[in-house]
Amino acid sequence: MGDSLSISIPSKPEYVSVVRLTTSAIASRMGFNVEEIEDIKVAVAEACTNAIIHSNCKQDDNFNIHFGMDEKKIVIQVQDQGNGFYCEAVEEPDLTSPKEGGLGIFIIKSLMDEVVLESDIGKGTTIKMTKYLGDDI
Amino acid sequence: MGDSLSISIPSKPEYVSVVRLTTSAIASRMGFNVEEIEDIKVAVAEACTNAIIHSNCKQDDNFNIHFGMDEKKIVIQVQDQGNGFYCEAVEEPDLTSPKEGGLGIFIIKSLMDEVVLESDIGKGTTIKMTKYLGDDI
Amino acid sequence: MSLKMNTQYLAEKNMWYVEVVGEIDIYTANRLKETLINLLNEQNTDIRINCEELDYIDSTGLGVLIGALKRLKQDNKNIIIANPKPNISKLLNITGLNKIFIIEG
Amino acid sequence: MSLKMNTQYLAEKNMWYVEVVGEIDIYTANRLKETLINLLNEQNTDIRINCEELDYIDSTGLGVLIGALKRLKQDNKNIIIANPKPNISKLLNITGLNKIFIIEG
Ligand SMILES: Nc1ncnc2c1ncn2[C@@H]1O[C@H](COP(=O)(O)OP(=O)(O)O)[C@@H](O)[C@H]1O
Ligand SMILES: Nc1ncnc2c1ncn2[C@@H]1O[C@H](COP(=O)(O)OP(=O)(O)O)[C@@H](O)[C@H]1O
Numbered sequence: 001m002g003d004s005l006s007i008s009i010p011s012k013p014e015y016v017s018v019v020r021l022t023t024s025a026i027a028s029r030m031g032f033n034v035e036e037i038e039d040i041k042v043a044v045a046e047a048c049t050n051a052i053i054h055s056n057c058k059q060d061d062n063f064n065i066h067f068g069m070d071e072k073k074i075v076i077q078v079q080d081q082g083n084g085f086y087c088e089a090v091e092e093p094d095l096t097s098p099k100e101g102g103l104g105i106f107i108i109k110s111l112m113d114e115v116v117l118e119s120d121i122g123k124g125t126t127i128k129m130t131k132y133l134g135d136d137i
Numbered sequence: 138m139g140d141s142l143s144i145s146i147p148s149k150p151e152y153v154s155v156v157r158l159t160t161s162a163i164a165s166r167m168g169f170n171v172e173e174i175e176d177i178k179v180a181v182a183e184a185c186t187n188a189i190i191h192s193n194c195k196q197d198d199n200f201n202i203h204f205g206m207d208e209k210k211i212v213i214q215v216q217d218q219g220n221g222f223y224c225e226a227v228e229e230p231d232l233t234s235p236k237e238g239g240l241g242i243f244i245i246k247s248l249m250d251e252v253v254l255e256s257d258i259g260k261g262t263t264i265k266m267t268k269y270l271g272d273d274i
Numbered sequence: 275m276s277l278k279m280n281t282q283y284l285a286e287k288n289m290w291y292v293e294v295v296g297e298i299d300i301y302t303a304n305r306l307k308e309t310l311i312n313l314l315n316e317q318n319t320d321i322r323i324n325c326e327e328l329d330y331i332d333s334t335g336l337g338v339l340i341g342a343l344k345r346l347k348q349d350n351k352n353i354i355i356a357n358p359k360p361n362i363s364k365l366l367n368i369t370g371l372n373k374i375f376i377i378e379g
Numbered sequence: 380m381s382l383k384m385n386t387q388y389l390a391e392k393n394m395w396y397v398e399v400v401g402e403i404d405i406y407t408a409n410r411l412k413e414t415l416i417n418l419l420n421e422q423n424t425d426i427r428i429n430c431e432e433l434d435y436i437d438s439t440g441l442g443v444l445i446g447a448l449k450r451l452k453q454d455n456k457n458i459i460i461a462n463p464k465p466n467i468s469k470l471l472n473i474t475g476l477n478k479i480f481i482i483e484g
Binding site: 003004005006007010015017018021022026029062 | 140141142143144145146147149151152154155158159161162163166197199
């Protein structure tokens with residue numbers, strides 16, 4: 001059984017940098033290398049950014065980031081109690097004709113080893129992402 | 138009404154540095170100056186260290202750090218569900234004949250503007266500390 | 275942790291020089307957007323963004339750059355991303371934006 | 380974020396030189412304690428701790444230093460804290476430990 005750590009933050013842009021620093025500190029403590037720490041940090045920040053922009057929570061509603069850690073991996077869940085959305089409908093971005101939006105989830109999937117999106121309309125969204133320590137799987 | 142942010146961490150020494158970084162990030166975002174950020178960081182870390190050493194919680198019991206922020210101040214509560222203790226019995230350290238222990242609470246009181254200790258035997262301890270932005274009060 | 279920007283117009287090259295220092299994310303991307311819009315309103319021409327001291331950019335920031343690029347492309351102008359750090363290069367490669375912007379250094 | 384230590388015995392001065400780099404807290408203080416105990420078991424003499432690159436010390440770390448000092452005082456020896464950063468000086472002043480240890484620089 002591993003350790004768990006969680007943070008609850010306001011749905012406001014200015015707190016994403018706090019989460020980035022916390023995430024880096026956790027990943028670095030676990031022994032991830034510099035590039036992996038950066039990957040995890042970016043992925044978590046993108047998920048928080050989505051919770052803030054898209055969940056439609058009130059700014060003083062907090063949302064949660066949960067970190068589960070063991071010797072092999074970190075599992076992070078970013079969870080909001082907002083609108084939710086049809087995640088099956090999310091399309092991969094067309095890299096040959098970029099748009100202003102639609103990159104966040106794609107970046108998360110590129111940087112993490114496993115990503116699971118769960119969203120219930122009216123209830124909220126959880127994105128769960130895993131990164132393994134050591135050799136890439 | 139201000140923002141609130143909270144963290145729940147395992148009762149383990151290796152997580153105090155994560156809390157230090159998170160605390161610094163929050164205090165710096167609020168506009169505290171470098172010395173104040175350091176004061177807040179040290180005070181929170183001392184409170185966490187006490188929760189880990191003295192509360193007698195199991196290592197996989199988490200404890201909480203709650204940050205309340207508004208334009209004027211930060212109020213931080215470090216809360217464990219451990220043994221508790223008789224806080225009236227805590228003596229100021231005798232600075233002329235230093236001992237290995239007994240500095241933590243004294244340091245917290247020196248660095249923060251307001252400190253309130255509440256402890257219930259068998260239920261746990263909460264230390265609440267406030268630091269004001271701007272001129273010292 | 276914040277974003278600082280310096281902007282300068284080089285007449286002989288007909289080019290905007292923009293230096294970005296710090297972090298471009300959901301909190302700061304709007305300021306970048308406003309800055310770029312102001313520049314392009316003044317002169318719709320190539321922008322060279324010096325990223326030597328840019329520590330971080332997220333999808334919000336990339337979206338701002340893509341928006342500016344779209345506007346420039348209409349006049350056959352471009353955005354040059356100069357000296358990105360490895361973490362930022364990685365993001366540009368993953369998203370294919372390295373093929374859309376001109377990357378230097 | 381961790382603690383690195385280098386130790387060296389200077390025979391001509393009959394003094395231990397200890398360099399501490401990083402952070403001394405509840406997580407790392409035990410390693411400092413063990414290191415100091417080993418030194419004093421070998422030679423119970425003055426210790427000069429170079430703190431130039433020490434970023435942080437907490438009450439646990441100060442406790443370790445006080446413990447070592449008590450042992451040294453029995454032989455009329457001392458601990459010299461050299462070049463502490465401002466945040467660490469502040470802590471030494473608040474706790475009155477600046478009057479117990481010898482502070483240099
Ligand atoms: N937490 C969330 N709550 C509601 N909708 C979301 C959430 N996260 C993502 N979405 C939806 O998924 C879409 C794609 O997200 P993303 O790939 O991050 O790109 P972008 O944020 O730029 O639109 C968003 O436009 C939004 O409709
Ligand atoms: N969270 C806590 N739970 C139980 N007891 C505590 C807690 N915090 C402090 N104490 C008690 O108060 C005493 C003084 O604490 P402190 O001033 O930090 O010094 P030290 O930790 O070095 O003993 C401790 O020895 C302990 O008995």
